[in-house]
Amino acid sequence: MTHYLDIYLLPDPEFPSPILMNALCGKLHRILVEVAEHSVGISFPAVRHEQRSLGGHLRLHGTAERLTVLMAQRWLTGIQDYVCLGDLLIAPQTAKHRVVRRVQPKTNVDRLRRRYAKRHNVRWEEACERVPASVERRVNLPFLRLRSRSTGQTFCLFVEHSLPGDTPVPGMFNSFGLSASATIPWF
Numbered sequence: 001m002t003h004y005l006d007i008y009l010l011p012d013p014e015f016p017s018p019i020l021m022n023a024l025c026g027k028l029h030r031i032l033v034e035v036a037e038h039s040v041g042i043s044f045p046a047v048r049h050e051q052r053s054l055g056g057h058l059r060l061h062g063t064a065e066r067l068t069v070l071m072a073q074r075w076l077t078g079i080q081d082y083v084c085l086g087d088l089l090i091a092p093q094t095a096k097h098r099v100v101r102r103v104q105p106k107t108n109v110d111r112l113r114r115r116y117a118k119r120h121n122v123r124w125e126e127a128c129e130r131v132p133a134s135v136e137r138r139v140n141l142p143f144l145r146l147r148s149r150s151t152g153q154t155f156c157l158f159v160e161h162s163l164p165g166d167t168p169v170p171g172m173f174n175s176f177g178l179s180a181s182a183t184i185p186w187f
Contacts, residue, residue: 001041001168001185003064005071006086009056017056020082022145024058025157025176029146031075033175039066041184042177043100047142047161054142054159060177061184064088095185096164102178103158105139161186 009020025042032040040062046055060067067088076083106112112135117127141158148155157176164186171182 001061001063001183002091003062003067003088004091004185005060005067005088006045007058007060008084008086009058010082010084012082015082018053018145020079021054021056021058023079024076024083025144026146027075027079028058028060029176030149031070031073032177033149035070035073037066037070038172038174039063040070040177041100041173041179041182043098043161043184043186044142044159047159049140049142049161052140052142054144059184061091091185092187095187096166097168097183098164098186099162099169099181099183100178101160101162101180102174102176103139103141103160105158106135109133109135 007024009017009024012020028042031037040060043059043061044054044057045059046057047053048055060070062070071088109131113124113127113131116122116131117124120127122130139158141160143156143158145154146157147153159178165183168185169181169183171179173179173182
């Protein structure tokens with residue numbers, strides 16, 4: 001994670017910042033899948049946890065080469081009027097490091113029961129007995145609302161930023177630019 005590139009959302013009277021961030025991250029996800037890129041991570045420097053907002057600032061992290069190749073793909077077509085691109089810059093050597101990861105909470109007990117019934121080939125009543133309402137959990141994390149390319153369904157992708165640490169941890173990133181263990185520089 002030697003370099004970074006900032007993408008800022010421009011204020012727009014018709015589209016609120018969360019809608020634009022959803023669109024931007026959806027486009028990023030599509031290009032990361034298309035080019036099978038697993039060395040680019042993302043962060044949200046303007047995240048406001050207390051408001052469950054990722055803010056209007058997306059930062060891409062990676063090597064200069066990988067970020068240059070990614071940006072040459074013209075994946076911002078259709079949203080370029082709503083964003084301002086920063087320059088490709090070197091990440092500060094003194095930066096802290098943190099994990100930015102996806103959290104998949106058990107948020108809907110009925111969905112969990114349907115899944116249990118289907119996977120174990122049992123009736124709904126038995127699934128209700130086996131999966132108590134107490135497994136349902138409320139999440140207080142910022143999120144993106146995205147559409148799955150494989151199923152076409154809309155889902156919430158909850159994003160958690162770990163506490164900053166001193167040591168970078170190398171690793172791979174998923175097709176959303178998130179990782180369960182690899183860190184990105186935080187500054």
